Amino acid sequence: xxxxxxxxxxxxxxxxxxxxxxxxxxxxxxxxxxxxxxxxxxxxxxxxxxxxxxxxxxxxxxxxxxxxxxxxxxxxxxxxxxxxxxxxxxxxxxxxxxxxxxxxxxxxxxxxxxxxxxxxxxxxxxxxxxxxxxxxxxxxxxxxxxxxxxxxxxxxxxxxxxxxxxxxxxxxxxxxxxxxxxxxxxxxxxxxxxxxxxxxxxxxxxxxxxxxxxxxxxxxxxxxxxxx
Amino acid sequence: xxxxxxxxxxxxxxxxxxxxxxxxxxxxxxxxxxxxxxxxxxxxxxxxxxxxxxxxxxxxxxxxxxxxxxxxxxxxxxxxxxxxxxxxxxxxxxxxxxxxxxxxxxxxxxxxxxxxxxxxxxxxxxxxxxxxxxxxxxxxxxxxxxxxxxxxxxxxxxxxxxxxxxxxxxxxxxxxxxxxxxxxxxxxxxxxxxxxxxxxxxxxxxxxxxxxxxxxxxxxxxxxxxxx
Numbered sequence: 491x492x493x494x495x496x497x498x499x500x501x502x503x504x505x506x507x508x509x510x511x512x513x514x515x516x517x518x519x520x521x522x523x524x525x526x527x528x529x530x531x532x533x534x535x536x537x538x539x540x541x542x543x544x545x546x547x548x549x550x551x552x553x554x555x556x557x558x559x560x561x562x563x564x565x566x567x568x569x570x571x572x573x574x575x576x577x578x579x580x581x582x583x584x585x586x587x588x589x590x591x592x593x594x595x596x597x598x599x600x601x602x603x604x605x606x607x608x609x610x611x612x613x614x615x616x617x618x619x620x621x622x623x624x625x626x627x628x629x630x631x632x633x634x635x636x637x638x639x640x641x642x643x644x645x646x647x648x649x650x651x652x653x654x655x656x657x658x659x660x661x662x663x664x665x666x667x668x669x670x671x672x673x674x675x676x677x678x679x680x681x682x683x684x685x686x687x688x689x690x691x692x693x694x695x696x697x698x699x700x701x702x703x704x705x706x707x708x709x710x711x712x713x714x715x716x717x718x
Numbered sequence: 719x720x721x722x723x724x725x726x727x728x729x730x731x732x733x734x735x736x737x738x739x740x741x742x743x744x745x746x747x748x749x750x751x752x753x754x755x756x757x758x759x760x761x762x763x764x765x766x767x768x769x770x771x772x773x774x775x776x777x778x779x780x781x782x783x784x785x786x787x788x789x790x791x792x793x794x795x796x797x798x799x800x801x802x803x804x805x806x807x808x809x810x811x812x813x814x815x816x817x818x819x820x821x822x823x824x825x826x827x828x829x830x831x832x833x834x835x836x837x838x839x840x841x842x843x844x845x846x847x848x849x850x851x852x853x854x855x856x857x858x859x860x861x862x863x864x865x866x867x868x869x870x871x872x873x874x875x876x877x878x879x880x881x882x883x884x885x886x887x888x889x890x891x892x893x894x895x896x897x898x899x900x901x902x903x904x905x906x907x908x909x910x911x912x913x914x915x916x917x918x919x920x921x922x923x924x925x926x927x928x929x930x931x932x933x934x935x936x937x938x939x940x941x942x943x944x945x946x
Contacts, residue, residue, distance in 0.1 A: 507748050513748070528762070531766070
């Protein structure tokens, strides 16, 4: 068994074993197998398969437990050589623009206020294409959140807005235009603050953009020893 | 190959071949198979498998095409012995209350105004339970919509309300308390009218409860030759 000693090891392992590989999903009932190749099913199944495969390859991977609501961020905690890394595993049909949700806006805003180190959560992303008899893993990416997001036409960040409220943060077409993503972690954080400024909240528990940005900057430095 | 000459034939065929049977869903990638047994995946895969199985058993089944939005109702048209039947295939983990959406409220309201015969759409429903190595089909039901719905505590019908608007019509726990469902098609239609009355619309294209009920009754009789 290979040993994973760094995030790059993990990424190289995935590239080596999974990039370009074919897979399929078979549902068997009463002895009759049928192949499923709708996007929802492929995406959901892959998001189950990959973490289990990583665990079997020796990665110590914990599901962030607790509430089952989708605002929990991120999904996994990987322990590599004594260090803990926050991780998400995402999959999408790479013939389309990436459509997966990165995080709930309010959830991420709150999480970063209390724990700005989560900014460094790693996204392990699989782009697949469906084929008649299954799917092919076209490419694999290991990215920071600012490397897969960008400002959108209407908002400081790619944003799904529901009933006038910011809802989910959406990825940019990072696989086609990586140079148009945010350049730095700091740019991403400022875009979040600008989004809050556009959508001010009456809820006194939600810090203003200015208060939030100040605290995230300060706390990030305390926790990580680095500038935001 | 068996021949399906009636809806009851179809139902008996499903009972005979699928009730109590085990199934599983396997995702295979890089030659490594893993079993998926989360509810979303089982439900989605079964809803693909069942119509294909029915087609192979000789049922002439057409997907209602056109728009891909979820307001299309119902999903399928089955042709049996020259007659056309509207059909839906639904699956749920029968350890839980049925959680599938039956129809979008506004969509159903509009559809029945124009085509009240759709009231007789048949629901072929599979209750499964997940087990370690897959799932088991616990029971199968062939039902009319009024046989799987009931009034709820807050509304004249089981209803998901979003932002103050009626959204999806939800099933009652028909598998446990079949006698507490609506008794007749007419009771179901009246409950829809009462729901519209509770949620009046300013949209002039949406008929009032009274206008709607009158037309559905009249048109149902013209189309089917029977009283609502």
